[in-house]
Amino acid sequence: MSVKKIKHVTIVGVGLLGGSAALAMKAHDPSVQVAGVGRRQVSLDAALDVGAIDTAHFDPAECVGKSDLVILATPVGAFERHLKAAAGALGRNTLVTDVGSTKVKVARLARRILGPGGPFVGSHPMAGSEQKGVRFSRADLFVGASCIVTPTSDTRPEAVDTIEAFWKTLGMRVVRRSPAAHDRAVARISHLPHVLASLMMLLPGNNDLEVSASGFRDVTRLASGDPEMWRDILLTNRGAVLAALDKFSTETAKLRDLIDQGDGAAIEKFLARSKKRRDTKIVSQIVDRRISAE
Amino acid sequence: MSVKKIKHVTIVGVGLLGGSAALAMKAHDPSVQVAGVGRRQVSLDAALDVGAIDTAHFDPAECVGKSDLVILATPVGAFERHLKAAAGALGRNTLVTDVGSTKVKVARLARRILGPGGPFVGSHPMAGSEQKGVRFSRADLFVGASCIVTPTSDTRPEAVDTIEAFWKTLGMRVVRRSPAAHDRAVARISHLPHVLASLMMLLPGNNDLEVSASGFRDVTRLASGDPEMWRDILLTNRGAVLAALDKFSTETAKLRDLIDQGDGAAIEKFLARSKKRRDTKIVSQIVDRRISAE
Numbered sequence: 365m366s367v368k369k370i371k372h373v374t375i376v377g378v379g380l381l382g383g384s385a386a387l388a389m390k391a392h393d394p395s396v397q398v399a400g401v402g403r404r405q406v407s408l409d410a411a412l413d414v415g416a417i418d419t420a421h422f423d424p425a426e427c428v429g430k431s432d433l434v435i436l437a438t439p440v441g442a443f444e445r446h447l448k449a450a451a452g453a454l455g456r457n458t459l460v461t462d463v464g465s466t467k468v469k470v471a472r473l474a475r476r477i478l479g480p481g482g483p484f485v486g487s488h489p490m491a492g493s494e495q496k497g498v499r500f501s502r503a504d505l506f507v508g509a510s511c512i513v514t515p516t517s518d519t520r521p522e523a524v525d526t527i528e529a530f531w532k533t534l535g536m537r538v539v540r541r542s543p544a545a546h547d548r549a550v551a552r553i554s555h556l557p558h559v560l561a562s563l564m565m566l567l568p569g570n571n572d573l574e575v576s577a578s579g580f581r582d583v584t585r586l587a588s589g590d591p592e593m594w595r596d597i598l599l600t601n602r603g604a605v606l607a608a609l610d611k612f613s614t615e616t617a618k619l620r621d622l623i624d625q626g627d628g629a630a631i632e633k634f635l636a637r638s639k640k641r642r643d644t645k646i647v648s649q650i651v652d653r654r655i656s657a658e
Numbered sequence: 659m660s661v662k663k664i665k666h667v668t669i670v671g672v673g674l675l676g677g678s679a680a681l682a683m684k685a686h687d688p689s690v691q692v693a694g695v696g697r698r699q700v701s702l703d704a705a706l707d708v709g710a711i712d713t714a715h716f717d718p719a720e721c722v723g724k725s726d727l728v729i730l731a732t733p734v735g736a737f738e739r740h741l742k743a744a745a746g747a748l749g750r751n752t753l754v755t756d757v758g759s760t761k762v763k764v765a766r767l768a769r770r771i772l773g774p775g776g777p778f779v780g781s782h783p784m785a786g787s788e789q790k791g792v793r794f795s796r797a798d799l800f801v802g803a804s805c806i807v808t809p810t811s812d813t814r815p816e817a818v819d820t821i822e823a824f825w826k827t828l829g830m831r832v833v834r835r836s837p838a839a840h841d842r843a844v845a846r847i848s849h850l851p852h853v854l855a856s857l858m859m860l861l862p863g864n865n866d867l868e869v870s871a872s873g874f875r876d877v878t879r880l881a882s883g884d885p886e887m888w889r890d891i892l893l894t895n896r897g898a899v900l901a902a903l904d905k906f907s908t909e910t911a912k913l914r915d916l917i918d919q920g921d922g923a924a925i926e927k928f929l930a931r932s933k934k935r936r937d938t939k940i941v942s943q944i945v946d947r948r949i950s951a952e
Contacts (some may be wrong), residue, residue: 510868553869553872560854561877561932564851564854568846571843572843572846576804583880585876587935606914606918614913616857623899624902634884638855638857639856643882
């Protein structure tokens with residue numbers, strides 16, 4: 365495995381994820397230099413203020429030339445603009461990755477703009493929160509969480525190795541998937557749940573919400589996510605989201621029939637199957653990761 | 659307002675809720691005597707062990723005669739059996755309430771067994787967790803949460819006042835609703851979310867779950883609830899659950915069309931509306947309650 369040392373990084377989009385990646389890199393190696401690219405002076409100032417970035421820029425072409433790594437950390441819908449702005453200025457050995465939540469369209473876009481076998485390797489660190497902005501950044505945001513790295517058939521092996529090693533230094537568990545397998549998986553474990561949480565939040569009336577409790581608070585937490593970011597996710601992962609949604613609707617209709625028929629035994633069996641799956645696959649996973657992160 | 663003093667209580671079903679109610683009463687007034695009724699010696703022993711109950715019984719008829727209050731805290735499906743067992747032995751001034759999650763059927767059942775204008779006043783403390791058993795009981799489980807009290811047209815006013823005052827001494831915010839209004843509300847804020855969480859948990863494959871993160875963990879938390887208890891809830895609130903589910907499916911189909919059409923503006927508007935509703939009605943409510951509970 366050939367891994368390149370990362371000494372200078374450009375982060376395009378200094379929000380929660382970009383800022384946290386910067387703080388995590390600096391915690392790991394205080395000599396790393398981070399250039400931040402943003403749209404608004406106030407965000408860049410905040411990123412300088414919390415010590416996430418060393419220099420602030422409006423145009424990635426100003427800083428990507430000396431970077432070992434460029435990380436796209438804006439909403440996915442802005443990637444095209446930034447890739448085009450950076451493309452001509454990249455250093456000969458600069459790698460490019462991202463933290464976006466969809467991968468098929470992003471991989472296609474990067475191939476089109478940066479060329480086949482180019483410097484791009486897609487990443488999706490499965491960390492974050494419904495909070496927004498560099499002020500919520502934390503050096504430990506990624507610790508113990510999974511990062512899905514999504515090489516394509518023409519990605520250079522040393523580029524994949526370097527990107528995977530990079531996320532590991534930030535404390536992540538790295539999993540490799542094709543862009544298509546990634547998109548199918550996150551449609552089921554993230555994008556569809558987000559859509560359903562948002563729908564659930566709009567169903568009750570104000571009188572109903574007045575008596576809601578911690579269950580409703582948790583099941584709707586995702587609905588507090590950033591609408592612009594999530595619009596881009598749903599648009600760029602449309603096919604996989606629709607497939608997940610249709611499967612979900614079919615299963616919902618089956619369960620509806622069981623409730624309508626008052627089939628207590630079948631309802632209990634369904635609930636027990638779901639509980640068992642969560643208790644064995646999710647609750648135990650949480651415990652495992654907590655231990656491995658300590 | 660005429661409120662009766664509660665000095666002796668029978669709790670039928672000493673699990674998380676029954677045990678927590680007992681601990682909360684004793685924390686408020688150490689002289690309160692609690693009789694626990696259970697099916698299994700091991701649960702009763704555990705309840706004695708954690709100091710939730712003072713005496714243990716298999717038959718409610720043994721203890722309800724001297725109780726000021728009887729609290730049904732088993733799954734709803736067992737209420738009929740316990741009400742029948744207790745009915746002949748109740749003291750002249752004994753009140754009966756419950757902690758069940760559905761109210762229309764429970765109110766009818768109590769009226770049938772205990773008589774119209776009888777000692778029953780339904781309650782639904784909106785507290786709990788996916789944990790099960792008296793060992794997880796906490797004296798502060800109810801503090802700051804809502805309790806829905808559901809009198810019917812023939813409930814005696816002093817009985818309602820006493821039950822409402824009781825939950826207030828345990829730190830709860832009391833809200834009064836008719837049984838039907840209660841059932842509609844909880845179908846939307848609790849029962850449907852439970853069903854959707856259980857369905858979401860079964861959609862991804864094992865490979866998908868391997869990379870799931872905190873969002874999926876939270877949105878599926880309800881799926882770890884007790885299958886037997888939730889079977890009874892869905893069976894006894896069938897009409898309201900089906901109505902909520904059908905409304906949800908209609909809204910889901912509308913959103914599906916927006917995603918299918920790639921209508922970014924409409925998708926963002928939907929997401930922003932849901933986020934605003936959660937941020938103003940749920941997040942702010944959590945902050946308010948935390949302050950009032952301090």
